[in-house]
Amino acid sequence: MVHTAVFAVCAAASVAAGVAVFRVDSMARATLALLASFVLAAITLLLLDLSYLGVLVILMMTMEMMIMIVFMIMYMMNPAGLMPMTMVHNNRGALAISLAVFAALVTGIFLVPWPDTRPGTPADPTLQLAEAIMGSKMLVMMVIGMVLFATMVAATVLSTARGRYDRYGDRLRRSRPDDPIRGGVGR
């Protein structure tokens, strides 16, 4: 009973927050509405006894939305929404696409053969996850490691205007880099 109530409230509020993302003028409000939507969705994960995943979603989404806010406010015009603006474009196309996706998902719900009985929940889903990562899914983790490595290198290359040759000189001979603002380590 309590579960159903919590689920209903969270589901409705999560959708409402998702709608708010596109209705508000302020980039800050839009991003925080998205965060609220994620957190409310995470609570429904907690209802499924997936405590690690649920809390992890709260943790990760909070940090990531704060990073998103950095870029939303850095690049979007009028980030505080002091002038009215609209967050939606190509309304008709978007409506068609979203209706199609929604229909496909709903069809999926009815076509998937759901198990009749609730399968026994594992004693500790977190432990199961760990065993999977360290066992059968080890290769996945290592591949993700390489992907993350590539992401970090690519992000650095693309986002830093001044590279090592600007900092250490053409032959990298400077012992201390020449930077507009010094860092804490000093080299």
Place this chain on the structure above:
Amino acid sequence: MGDPMPLWGMLLLPIGLLLLGYGGAAWSAILTARAAGSPVSLAAATPARETARLLVEQRRTIPGADTLLWRLGGATVPVAAVLAVLVLPVADRAAADLSIGVVWFNAMEVLIWVAVWTVGWGANSAWGLVGAYRFLIQGLAYALPHMFALTTAALGAGSLRVSDIAQAQENLWFAALMPVAFGVYLLSAMAMAYWGPFDPAVARDLAGGAAAELTGVDRLVFRSGRYLMLTAAAAMAVPLFLGGGAGPLLPGWAWTVLKTAAVLALLVWLGHRLPTVRVDRFTEIGWVVLIPATLLQALVVAIVVLVV
């Protein structure tokens, strides 16, 4: 895992946090008075008088400010602090001894990022804006070492449950087994409560930074939230690194309170003893020094876990 905490315990938890937080604020006032040569006898009541002052003070609105976010952000700070101690075992009982307690604490403490950023942004003030972003970049610099410190404590116990971590320290406190992780935890405890050397977000050089435009009850809630957060972080150091409620003679809860008070006193004192760490310099330290240091610490502990 002990019995669940009774209902009155849940009420007592925020009250205990509040009392300890007041102690921290009073200790801070005493240190200030001592440094300035002001009468120390007056200092213990300073937080109470300041509370009275802020309660009667007029509130404020600013043209163009995002008042909703501004007020919500301030109110989030104490709420996040109270939620963070959900997993704190007091006398072997936590309000909820979650199997992923460490992750829960981490998630609640990161909510402070949202809160402080929002308070700074909402005021439509240049000081607030710079302070808000200072807090974010400071967060990006300490968060990974902080998570590694938490993970290392969990690694030592082989569990993410906070009470298991406390029990695993029967023979040796983790503060002794993993000093680097403990040090980084204390550092990040100050950083998450924007306290002491890690207070550039609300520093004097920005006329109060993120908190620059707060008045009255809004300032009161934001400031008490800060002390609650500092206390919550100090309290979590006890089960994670200082053996939890273990100790001779006194009951478990008393030891938890005593150790929390000691860590809190240390953190407050450090905040008075050290100048502010500037974020533009700390960022590099966090990534290039603290991350490798905490990872090496984790490696050492992993080897210890394998050998022993």
Place this chain on the structure above:
Amino acid sequence: MDAFGPALLLLGVAAVGVALVYGASAVVRVTRQPLASPPFMSGMPVTEHAASRFHVRWYAVTMLFLAFDMEMVFMYPWVLVVAEKGTTAVVEMFLFLAVLVSAVIYAWREGAFRWT
């Protein structure tokens, strides 16, 4: 979910506490009318809205953080099985971390941790 019931309760207690403080202040403060004034600017008039496009100099750090942060998804559950899986688990995790740290060192040399 049952484990999170107390969280809901504690959230309620904290929210009520904050509401009480606000309520108390509403009763006792000298005037209910809030002061409407521009933000403090050292006594000079404010000439524009501060809430504008804020140019952060450390955007490279945010990207690195996003990537590095993903590793925590694996590392938190990993601590549960270290004792059980033994050396392989440790070697594997620290190889994974070593790859990421090498990217951090590369970024350091490129000056990604400084205000450009």
Place this chain on the structure above:
Amino acid sequence: MDVTAWLLRRIRPRPFVVTALGGTGVRLAVEDELRRRAWQPAPTPVAADMLVVCGPYDTELAQALDRVWEQMPRPRVRVLLDAQDDVARSLNEGGAALASSTEGSSQAPPLADSAHPAPDPSSSHGGDSGRSHEDSGAADASAHSEEHGTHDRSEGASSETADDEGGGDQHADHEHGGHGDHSGHDMHGGGMEMPGGLPMAERAADRDGLTLDRLHVELGPVLADWPAGLRLSLALQGDVVQDAAVSVVGAAPTDTARFWTAPGLGGRELGGPSVEAAAALDSLQRLLAVAGWPDAGATGRRLRDDLLRHGAREAWRARCRRWIRRVRRSRLLRWSTDGLGFVAPDAPEVLRGDVTARWKRRLDTIEAAVAQESAAPRPTDAGAAAQSALDLLPSLLNGQELAAVRLIVASLDPDLEALPADGAEVGHG
């Protein structure tokens, strides 16, 4: 029972202290008094309930003070102090006014109407003759002030007669705010009407090739831990300075010399090294506060006050030595100031080197006084040093992060009271 009144009687005032050019002596007296009462100075007027103005104000500063006064939440009082005033009594009355304040008593007439463009050198009570205008509605009060140079000026207490004017201001503010709320939503395209009637920030190019908004931020004249009279207009992108311009607000009364070089320092029997040490302590406490080490700053202030009151006694020397050792050994302080604001060796000696070099030099000055060394020959011309610092500031600050800006200014710490009178009139871009 009136809970509000009960709480009001229990509050300890949080003063925000503003120093005008020529107000150094008053500021020292105020800071000494606050320290003894354990009244914590506020970092911003918004966090304060008592506006303490030290020294004579001219029109520009008066306008700034009026703006700041409007930003202070109620309950609030304004205390105007001049060299002749009894600081302790004025603060007492200010505190009493605060403790018994009602909604009406928190008003005060604007200062700008009463201020005079420049202090009148012919009158020894230059500040007073200007301030007597503010009570034009209450003739007896102004006459009183003419008779007694030490007449107290805690506005919250004395100016209930002038409520109407302050109330008018308040009303205008509300209309302003309400108007802003509407325009945020009602406007559809069209004009550029914005909340508060303010425009958005403009864009400008940047050293990393992004063209983003540029914010104009003023540091000074009304700012905590800031050299008196200095105004720094910054254009910021993010937290980095794109452009800096320096100007001087107010002018020191021409009839009184710079505080730190005044003969006998207001009748105090102090030797040359002691005065220099006190000046260095005063400057260092500002730097330490800006560096986020308010405790060390507060101890520095205490040492300064003790030195000025009693001279270099034995107990003072021991305490000072401990403090010097603590500051000098702080790796963290050195680490955060190293390499900032480097000044080439052709500048006056006190300015040379980076921020660390400058604060270490101040520590050396204090140490010399502690060791009671004979006055080292110091051909420092404070006026020339201040002028030179003003000239250097824009180029030093360009491209720096905001915290570094505060540290650089605090380390140069130009004493604008020492500027030659004609130099003070000129703005420096």
